[in-house]
Amino acid sequence: MTGETKWGCTHNERQPVSSTCAAIWAAPACLPRVSSIQLWWATRVHSPHHSLWSLQWPSTRLSANISPRFPGSQPFGSVPLTPVVSQPTVLQPYGPPPTSAQVTAQLAGMQISGAVAPALPPVGLGYGSPASLASASGSFPNPGLYGSYPQGQAPPLSQAQGHLGAQPPQRSAPPQASTFTSPASGGPRMPSMTGPFLPGQGFGGPSLSQPNHVSSPPPQALPPGTQMTGPPGPPPPMHSSQQPGYQLQQNGSFGPARGPQPNYGSPYPGAPTFGSQPGPPQPLPPKRLDPDAIPSPIQVIEDDRNNRGSEPFVTGVRGQVPPLVTTNFLVKDQGNASPRYIRCTSYNIPCTSDMAKQAQVPLAAVIKPLARLPPEEVSPYVVDHGESGPLRCNRCKAYMCPFMQFIEGGRRFQCCFCSCINDVPPQYFQHLDHTGKRVDAYDRPELSLGSYEFLATVDYCKNNKFPSPPAFIFMIDVSYNAIRSGLVRLLCEELKSLLDFLPREGGTEESAIRVGFVTYNKVLHFYNVKSSLAQPQMMVVSDVADMFVPLLDGFLVNVSESRAVITSLLDQIPEMFADTRETETVFAPVIQAGMEALKAAECAGKLFLFHTSLPIAEAPGKLKNRDDRKLINTDKEKTLFQPQTGAYQTLAKECVAQGCCVDLFLFPNQYVDVATLSVVPQLTGGSVYKYACFQVENDQERFLSDLRRDVQKVVGFDAVMRVRTSTGIRAVDFFGAFYMSNTTDVELAGLDGDKTVTVEFKHDDRLNEESGALLQCALLYTSCAGQRRLRIHNLALNCCTQLADLYRNCETDTLINYMAKFAYRGVLNSPVKTVRDTLITQCAQILACYRKNCASPSSAGQLILPECMKLLPVYLNCVLKSDVLQPGAEVTTDDRAYVRQLVTSMDVAETNVFFYPRLLPLTKSPIESATEPPAVRASEERLSNGDIYLLENGLNLFLWVGASVQQGVVQSLFNVSSFSQITSGLSVLPVLDNPLSKKVRGLIDSLRAQRSRYMKLIVVKQEDKLEMLFKHFLVEDKSLSGGASYVDFLCHMHKEIRQLLS
Ligand SMILES: [Zn+2]
DSSP states (O other): OOOOOGGGTTSSSSOEEEEOOOTTTOOOOOOOOOOOHHHHHHHHOOTTTTOOOOOOHHHEEEEOSSBOOOTTSSTTTTTOOOBOOOOOOOOSSSSSSSOOHHHHHHHHEEEOOOOOOSSSOSSSSOOOSSSOHHHHHHOOOOOOOBSOTTBBBBBOOOHHHHSSOOOOOOHHHHOGGOOOOOOOOOOOOSSSSOOOOOOOSSEEEEEEEETTBBBBBOOOOOOTTTSSSSOOOSOOOOOOOOTOOOOOOOOTTTTTTTOTTTOOOOOOOOOOOSSSOOSSOOOSSSSOOOGGGSSSHHHHHHHHHHHHSSOOOEETSSSSOOTTTTTTOOOOOOOOOOTTEEEEESSSEEESSHHHHOOOOOOEEOOOOOOOOOTTOOOEEOOOOOGGGOOTTTTOOOOOOTOOOEGGGGGGOTTTTTTEEEOOOOGOOOBBOOOBBBBTTGOOOOHSEEEEEOOGGGGGSSSGGGOOOOOEEEEOOOOOOOTTTTTHHHHEEEEEEHHGGOOOOOOSOOOOOEEEEEOOOOOEEEEEEEOOOOOEEEEEEEOGGGGOSSSTTTSSSSSTTTTTHHHHHHHHHHHHHHTTTOOOOOOOHHHHHHHHHHHTTTOOOOEEEEEEEEOOOOSOOOOOOOOOGGGTOOOOOGGGGGGGGGHHHHHHHHHHHTTEEEEEEOOOSSSHHHHHHHHHHHHOOOOOEEEEEEOOHHHHHHHHHHHHHHHOOOOOEEEEEEEEOOOTTEEEESSSBBBSSSSSOEEEEEEEEETTEEEEEEEEOOOOOOEEEEEEEEEEEEEESSOOOEEEEEEEEESSSSHHHHHHTHHHHHHHHHHHHHHHHHHTSSHHHHHHHHHHHHHHHHHHHHHHHOOOOTTTTEEEEOOOGGGGHHHHHHTTTTTTEEEEEOOOHHHHHHHHHEEEEEEEEHHHHSOHHHESSSSSOOOOSSOOOOOOOOOGOOOOOTEEEEEEEEEEEEEEEOTTTHHHHHHHSSSSGGGGGTTTTOSOOOOOHHHHHEEEEEHHHHHHHSSSSSOOEEEEEEEEEEHHHHHOOOOTTTOTTTTOOOOHHHHHHHHHHHHHHO
């Protein structure tokens, strides 16, 4: 049966393509590069005496436990420099801008001192009896609150004076000799552990209190029917990851087997082994920088949790840096948008573009307009201004917000964005109090809150018509591969129940969303599931070159009305195609058909595509296999990330015009060209999921979890986002899953609560310290029930004339989010190496500018990092060695395109854990402990072979089992009697009735609940083949693909910075 009657109206309304999406694919501005990591290694190999970094191991100094010395007065000639981290003592978690004294205090960033190499004798880094370096360089690092530093050493004068005035006493006073702790000399590699402890500081690791830091808990999974908006309804359960009584990381407690990493070889090519000489150094083998002495992500995360996790973050004060994304905290909206909606790279913007250029700190905001909130927080109120609609500035069209200034007794208001004076409409008039504030300010969300919604009037609707409720169309590949893998049967079975959980709004019993069904291989089959039918009807369209929708009535239906017919259809689909031999598929015509169907029904909506293979059938959008790994590391590598035809961009544009969002579920057995297939999902605000070599028995849990979440999540349709700014800065660049046809409007066919848009700002005028800078993000969208709404988020930032204020209010996690997205877009246009070098150069410039302008004068040999950016090097290194920028041999072209696409719309919490995975020891803390165990640093040397660890990065989840794990633990967890009997690659733990098994399975469930995608578990045994896969995620180590270790990269950054300063 072929119903090839063309249905007229669907067919002749295609818009001419008038513009390409230049804004989205624009090339990054490439900065001049200085040198690469690889080059630097070569330098090290060839000049082992040219030490960039000199260190003082506490053990060296322990023997000389004597009175303070000053530079130049070294009593013994073998004191190398040491990494010193100075910690501001005046902390300012909340409240108004700090005083100058506080500024000074917080200015004091972390400092790691090293020798000025060329002029110095071979010291440090492994040279046993360093000459009296201190007297040679005349500069000693400033002792800080933690870190190993020359015992009893006085700070350099310059440091003590401080260029901004007062220094906290801790910074200028050398620590007491008694504070030194004997290095845990058990480690074979290092003669030292972390270095001196502070009095009262009960642990060896650096104490990196960081009150000025940002973050928010990861998004939580929502149950069916949970609403984003409207009156606060019953909140979703929150899977708490709060960890109050955290046990602090103990130095040296992780792994007796600390030594050279067995599989990575020496950190420096050609270097002999490290660390085999714990005693006073013999003159030969170079020592590595002590990993415990460099900034630890774990410690920073811990400190922020401890300092900021207990009290709510109140948004009333301009320019406040929120807690880190890894900290669990509540937010109280008092006039600025919650950090769950907007996070900035800096909360204090330089007043001038010259300053901004000097600092090179990207000014960007990561915006998640429909972010889900924890149950304790209130969803944005919906404001209904009736027929007059939301009140806006006549000139710049900004929406009414708490920063608008009412004047003339309340009859007019001055726009806070463009300064235009506007009349207050009579129906909105209200008197002002003695402070000039409207007396009804606190009764109106738009006058008192950072985030709220307006009901939109018909003026905000397409064709001046209120929208119909959206529709979901399920489009199922029924070619041979899809049938054989069991996918089609599994999916159809699941849909029968899942359709009862379509997103609803405002506590309504039934979803307003209508559904439709299409199956396809190289032809398309539409189904009539009208409620009056006894059986569904199929209509085949084989003219894929000129797609049309063969039926209107009965294609999109209400689930409850047509339930019987739908169930019958879903029962029949697997049977109908059970014997198919058809291996070829089409792809673009499927999207075209879905989009035409929505157009015919005059509604927005979402297509759920389940697709298995490279679409090679003769049709528009036909693709060829162009995978070519030989292109890696060549100038043509970028083509692997680019779509192979422009057809999909054209199609995406049509979809966006219709409000047709596309979610793509891929089940490839081989190359499917993700780079091309993901173009439409990417440009329509959709999601891509990939299940390579899908098999029902192994992958069904992951697929079904993702599917359930994806179908149930609340989506805004047919959306347009605009970011307005106060005079002086403007939004110039945008990153994310969307389409732009002009330079200001971000068009999103669909936008869900997981998606972010990263926006970069540039100066176009001078900013003012007093008035600060304002952002207003307005999202116009159609809700799941078909209501047209505007969601408004406002954020006020400080502005500064001192660079120090910029550096003091930065948010490194957000910076990394921006930089990763910038780089991942850059690979579309530039060689990957150029992109990596650009990142390194920018990072060096940021840190060099701090060093030059904000840090106290000190030896060029010191690496000084701003307190708020001390993790920038370690995180940046993780981005540099990620699969997109430096792929290992096992990473496929499709994997890289997939990850590139995923990162593009990740929020800050997601990029944080994606680039620096969380590694949790499972048997270190007591089984009874209800909280998540404290994480350890992602490095092999932190693994103890007597323990078990979980590692997760938001996409992957590993359970690593050490070879010497106690038999009892093995039994409790795996129900086998010995390590050798554990099945490597296991993906499900047996359900056993003992505390350890329950705890570990519970932890796995809780980790999964925190992430937007289901993480499939892989059990990895120490020394097993699969371990290589696991080690890929130990990001502080040197990677097999050539990525630098954290220590090496930090040294490299130091060198880059020094080159910039010289
Ligand atoms: Zn205005």
